[in-house]
Amino acid sequence: MTDSEARSILLVEDEEAHAELVRKIFSKNNSQWKIYLVSSLADAFKWLDENEPPSLIISDYLLPDGRGLDLAKDVKSPVEMGIPLIILTAHGSEQLAVRSLKSGAMDYVVKSAEELQKLPWTAERVLREWDNVTERKRAEEELKKYTKELERANRDLEDYTSVVSHDLKAPLRSIRVFSMLIMDDYAHSLDETGRGYLNRVKAAVERMNALIEDLLKLSRVGRKFADLEMVDLNELLEEIKEDLKVRIEERAGEIVAANLPSVSTQRVWIRELLTNLIDNGLKFNKSENPKVEVSCEENGKDYLFKVEDNGVGIEEKYLSRILNLSERLHPEEYEGTGIGLTICKKIVDKFEGNIWITSSPGVGSTFFFTLSRN
Numbered sequence: 121m122t123d124s125e126a127r128s129i130l131l132v133e134d135e136e137a138h139a140e141l142v143r144k145i146f147s148k149n150n151s152q153w154k155i156y157l158v159s160s161l162a163d164a165f166k167w168l169d170e171n172e173p174p175s176l177i178i179s180d181y182l183l184p185d186g187r188g189l190d191l192a193k194d195v196k197s198p199v200e201m202g203i204p205l206i207i208l209t210a211h212g213s214e215q216l217a218v219r220s221l222k223s224g225a226m227d228y229v230v231k232s233a234e235e236l237q238k239l240p241w242t243a244e245r246v247l248r249e250w251d252n253v254t255e256r257k258r259a260e261e262e263l264k265k266y267t268k269e270l271e272r273a274n275r276d277l278e279d280y281t282s283v284v285s286h287d288l289k290a291p292l293r294s295i296r297v298f299s300m301l302i303m304d305d306y307a308h309s310l311d312e313t314g315r316g317y318l319n320r321v322k323a324a325v326e327r328m329n330a331l332i333e334d335l336l337k338l339s340r341v342g343r344k345f346a347d348l349e350m351v352d353l354n355e356l357l358e359e360i361k362e363d364l365k366v367r368i369e370e371r372a373g374e375i376v377a378a379n380l381p382s383v384s385t386q387r388v389w390i391r392e393l394l395t396n397l398i399d400n401g402l403k404f405n406k407s408e409n410p411k412v413e414v415s416c417e418e419n420g421k422d423y424l425f426k427v428e429d430n431g432v433g434i435e436e437k438y439l440s441r442i443l444n445l446s447e448r449l450h451p452e453e454y455e456g457t458g459i460g461l462t463i464c465k466k467i468v469d470k471f472e473g474n475i476w477i478t479s480s481p482g483v484g485s486t487f488f489f490t491l492s493r494n
């Protein structure tokens with residue numbers, strides 16, 4: 121509301137002399153104010169029922185049929201009441217002030233000549249504060265609404281990914297089985313080129329299968345977050361080494377980890393996270409002896425983990441991109457889906473941590489991530 125618009129006050133006051141005084145003070149200071157007078161709570165409620173809400177209510181604390189605060193009965197804040205309320209009292213007391221403000225009033229004014237003269241400014245101030253409070257409340261509500269919509273959209277997307285991935289598996293299985301049958305029973309009727317094509321179908325099926333599996337995993341990170349458990353990461357690292365045994369032996373690689381903590385987390389996801397990062401460190405690596413070092417330090421209320429490799433490294437311009445879905449920097453050279461790091465990011469996000477990368481091309485990369493120590 122702009123200052124030039126006429127603003128209305130519902131004045132609830134049973135003492136005529138006081139009501140007249142308030143009227144005079146307002147008309148002297150600002151002719152824009154329109155004052156409607158009622159002398160009891162019942163009349164005030166009736167007036168509010170029958171008229172457009174006023175800009176402001178000024179009410180005496182003690183009324184013949186109750187207290188001015190009853191206008192804000194069952195209301196916990198002025199905003200809920202919908203109209204700013206100023207309480208007038210015969211005596212000022214801290215207790216009364218607190219009670220008034222707690223009950224939904226925006227302010228209270230003692231009925232001394234001096235305080236009453238200031239009433240128009242108090243009213244102006246209350247209206248300004250009111251605008252701020254309602255604007256803040258509106259912004260908060262909007263934010264809440266958008267957050268809810270976003271959460272819903274995310275959930276829908278996860279459900280959708282899960283359903284689509286799941287449904288894609290059945291026809292893919294058929295393609296795989298039938299191409300195997302052709303290979304086993306009809307390979308001799310095909311020439312070299314035909315067999316080459318069939319091998320390419322098989323390779324494409326394997327790749328699509330890997331993509332579907334990774335997409336399913338990605339959609340599950342969002343849902344399957346149940347209880348936390350204490351996980352000894354030194355033990356977990358031994359299991360991961362066992363899982364990656366073939367790659368380690370093939371590449372004469374090495375995984376080094378020391379003094380990792382036990383953390384309250386979810387075993388299945390922390391395992392996925394570390395396995396992806398370590399496997400990448402060994403995979404995107406041209407050293408004679410690929411090496412991945414996992415370490416951890418305490419950093420304030422977080423654990424800061426480092427997974428460092430002596431691999432091919434990543435150019436600066438790609439660092440922020442490779443955590444995104446399907447971003448692959450070496451699609452011809454290395455197999456993969458480009459989903460692994462997105463899964464890692466989602467896991468760290470779920471644990472309310474951060475993940476980032478530093479790298480020197482040709483020297484190696486370090487993946488950092490944080491987990492809360494609580």
Ligand code: ADP
Pocket residue numbers: 396400401404429431432433434442447448449450455456457458459460461462485
């Ligand atoms: P994928 O391994 O299936 O390709 P990721 O999401 O794990 O998918 O990784 C995305 C891309 O980021 C990889 O294709 C690779 O180009 C790059 N990358 C990931 N980790 C490393 C690493 N440790 N060193 C160098 N490049 C990496």
